Amino acid sequence: MLGKLETVFSYMAHFFLQSWPVHRPGILFLADHAGRLLKIIPLQDRQTWCPSCFPYLEGDTIADDSAAVPMRALRTGQITTGEADCPDGTVRLGAFPVKENDGTVRAVIGLIYPAADSDLDLHSYLHGLEPLILMGYDAYIQHATSEIVMNVNRYDRSGALIKSLIKQIAAIIDKGYCSAVKLSDNGTLLPQERLTTEGQEKNATHLAQILPRFLDKPIKPMVLDDDRTVIFPVYCEGRPLTALFLHIPPEEADCRYDVRDVAFLQEVGEKVSYSILRAAIADELRHDARKKDLLYQLTKKIQASIDVNDVLEEIMNSIHQFYPYLDAELFLTVETNTTLPVKPLSFQSGESDVSVQAYLEGRLVVSKNDAQGRPMVVIAAPLLGKQGIYGVLQLTANELVSVSDNETAYISILAETAGTAFENAQLYQQSRNLIRELRLINQMAQQLNRSLNLDEILQFVTKTLLETFAAEYCAILRRMDDDTDKLVVISSSTPEHVGKVVSSQEGPLADMFCSKQAMILAQPEITPFSLVPYTSLMAVPLLREAEVTGVLLVSDSRPHYFSFDDYKLLEIFGQHTSLAITNAMLHNEVERMVITDNLTGLYSRRYLNDRMRQSLEQDPFGSLILIDIDFFKNVNDTYGHQVGDEVLVQVANVIKHCIRETDIAARWGGEELAVYLPRVDIPSALMIAERIRSHVEKETVPTVTISSGLSKWDRQYNHNMSVENIFHHADIALYEAKKRGRNQIRLASHG
Incomplete structure (x- = not known):
């Protein structure tokens, strides 16, 4: 039976009271299949009669004994009558079982009144309750339908209207769930636009489990699954609007829908069809206006934009607004610097197969397949420009989705518009990059050459x-x-x-x-x-x-x-x-060669002179060692000039190892070498000169010796000292060392 028992009973009681004698007291009551009293109605206005043998209130459970007439009616499923002696007089009782279509007793309607002076044939009277129950049921259905129509007419948006509709239907039928799925222009389901009274996540509902059976084919009225699923498509003026579903989940194993439930769903669907159509037209007008406005704004912005990233971002934002149930990805064949989810279009077999097909064929492609046991829809639209295809806009739904031809056409227009804008922005960006690169290269070349x-x-x-x-x-x-x-x-x-x-x-x-x-x-x-x-x-x-x-x-x-x-x-x-x-x-290297002797690696005489002049200007004192290789002509005559050169190199290496980095060693000319020691006094210079002399004698092959002349200058005593004077004094000391037998160091005297 459709609806809540007490609600249907209240409508039936209205007709029963019209047939009950006005002067006769009595009580009409409703008890469910467990004997719990759902409703108690006195049969007289301001009735004071209340038999002591019926001491119950609404919500109480009738005692289950052999004499209890209502309980016998529940057990036997037959009309049952009887009498009971009460302290305040004998009463007559009757009970009428209310059955489902399959004969299951769902409830019992009971009647109790005084037996005195009653000529009522109770059994026959109870038999007459059945048409009254049907009349009450019809009145209830009409009232419920009218109330639903009145309630849904308050809404001008389809979503709110459908949500209110299925909620009211579910409350009245009181079995399973009620759901609604929008229909396409050809009468097929659009599962992404569905509402249900189930309180679970969208893809985990019972509706999501049964919908795949009905996809891609026009929906017709049907009762399926052993009376556990009812579908009624709502049309108005030949236009498909929505499909109403009644469905019972597996956990409600004992429930079934009967003919009254099916009739009620059809009645409500037909009565609210104009309301749904009105809301659907209003939604479409708003949606089309919004689409046109967004497309205009998108076109205006991307045509004016010179930034590729702005173009891509505007496309993705528009897709999310129009199709929140689709995941958008951009597969590009050109390089771009963006933070958006852009992927390179790979022509190898993989996740972008549909996009590769759309790119190669230059047209929109819709693919429907099964991904790991779940339905998946992929829409790929190429980004077409005048000079080529720059990528693919791919929309993916990992759930029940059916996209209409109008929507795919709009996606294609959006992708083409984006392709043209992307091309313009890309070409502009390329020209800017080229100018920037040429300017940078020119600036860099000028600076580097400078x-x-x-x-x-x-x-x-x-x-x-x-x-x-x-x-x-x-x-x-x-x-x-x-x-x-x-x-x-x-x-x-x-x-x-x-x-x-x-x-x-x-x-x-x-x-x-x-x-x-x-x-x-x-x-x-x-x-x-x-x-x-x-x-x-x-x-x-x-x-x-x-x-x-x-x-x-x-x-x-x-x-x-x-x-x-x-x-x-x-x-x-x-x-x-x-x-x-x-x-x-x-x-x-050229500068080094200019200031360096090519054979020995020591500095040139010119460089030594320049550095000494700087030292004379900046330092307080310094020392100069002038070196001559003893009997160097004999080495050349005995061993040849090549060995002579090797000896020069050996002596130069010894000098390098015996001085500081700040000291300057130079080839003065021929076999004569010089070492200038800035900020070094005579005692330290003598030690360095002796170290050089000793190492040369020990480390050269063939063995040679050197003679050295040492001169110094001190700003405190030599105010007008020059480089030439320092060398002159050192040269005199060197001559003295050679004169006294060579392989020794002589200190110049500064008169």
């Missing part, structure tokens, strides 16, 4: 790299001369890294040194690097005569931070940097 100082070049390149790529770290590494597998940091955005040594076979550098090609990486878990932690990294080799002499490196902690354009620009930077460093090093 200076031959290596430190200035390294500082400029490091600063330019950081500013150009807005990266967190950059460094310039050079291969060490004494170890071809080691690289030393010669410049870095982190000054503490300068001088740090790394292996050329480590992490991301190994492949680059092997291939001699630039690289771009974004997988730190595969190629870790001890110099600096990174997520994105670019590196180019610095080449000289086809050999890798160093590395230009830029890194950042943000994933996929560098674009392909950045990579190509860094390659150009690498070429200019390599050339500039090579020129600076060659210039340094």
Whole structure:
């Protein structure tokens, strides 16, 4: 029986009271299948009669003994009558069982009244209750339907209307759940637009379990699953609107829907169809207006935008507004710097198969398949431009979804509009990047050509790299001369890294040194690097005569931070940097050759003179050792000039090892050498001169000796001392040492 027992009973009682004699007292009551009293109605206004043998109130349970007429009716399912003697007189009792269609006794309607002066045939009278019950039931249905129609007419939006409708139907039928699923124009289900009275997560409901059976085919009225599922499609003026579902979950094993439930659902569906149509039309008008407005705003913004990232962001925001039940992804065939969920379009078999098909065929593709036992819908729309296809907009639903032709057409328009805008923004961005790159290359070339100082070049390149790529770290590494597998940091955005040594076979550098090609990486878990932690990294080799002499490196902690354009620009930077460093090093080498003796590696006489003049201006005192190799002509005559040169080199090396870095050793001419010791007094100079003399005698092969003349100057005593005077005094002392037998040191006298 449809509805709550007490509600239907109240409607039936109205008709019963009209047939009951006005002067006769009595009590009409309703008890459920367990004997619990649900409703008690006195049959007279202001009735005072209340038999002591019926001492019950609503909510009490009737005593179950053999004499209890209502309980016998519940057990037997038959009309039962009887009498009972009470202290206040004999009463007559009758009970009428209320049955379901399958004969199950659901409740009992009871009647009790005084037996005195009664000529009522109680058994026959109870038989007459059945049409009264049906009349009450019909009145209840009509009232309930009218109330539902009145309630739903208060809503002008379909969602709120349908939610109110199914809630009221579920409360009246009082079995299982009531749900509603929107219908497409061809009468098929749109499962993403569904509402249910179940209080569970959308995809975990009983409705979600039964819906897959009815997808992709027009819905018709039907009763299924052994009377446990009822479906009624609501149409109005030939237009499909929504499908109403009554469904009983497995845990309610004993419940079934009867013909009254089905009839009620149909009655309500037909009566509310105009209300649903009205709300649906209003929704569509609002939705279409919103779509047109959003499309206009989208088109206006993306056509005016010159930023690719703005274009992509506006597309994704619009998709989320229109289709919140779809997950949107962008598969692109061009590089772009964005924080949105953009993926490269891979033509290998995998997650983007549908998008690859849409890209290759240049049309929208809808795929419906099963992913691990769950239905999945994938919509792929190519981003079409005038000059090509720039990617694919892929929409995925991992739930029950059916997208109408109107929606797929709109998605296609949106993707094409986005493709055109993306193309415009991409071309503009490319032109800007090209101008920026050319300007940067020109500025860099001018700056690098302006200076031959290596430190200035390294500082400029490091600063330019950081500013150009807005990266967190950059460094310039050079291969060490004494170890071809080691690289030393010669410049870095982190000054503490300068001088740090790394292996050329480590992490991301190994492949680059092997291939001699630039690289771009974004997988730190595969190629870790001890110099600096990174997520994105670019590196180019610095080449000289086809050999890798160093590395230009830029890194950042943000994933996929560098674009392909950045990579190509860094390659150009690498070429200019390599050339500039090579020129600076060659210039340094030329400068070194100008101030250095090619044979001995000692400074030239000119350089020594210049440094001594600086010392005379800046220092308080200094000393000069003038050295001559004894009998050097005999060495050349005996062993040849090649051995003579080797002896010169040996003596020069001894001098280098015996002096400080701040001291200046030079080849004065022929076999004569000189050592200037700034800020060194005579006693210390004598010790150094003796150390040089001793080591030369011990370490040269063939053995040679040296004679030395030592002179000094002191600002305190020699105000007008010149370089020539210092050399003159040292030369006199040297002559004295040679005159006195050689292999000795003589100190000049300053008169």
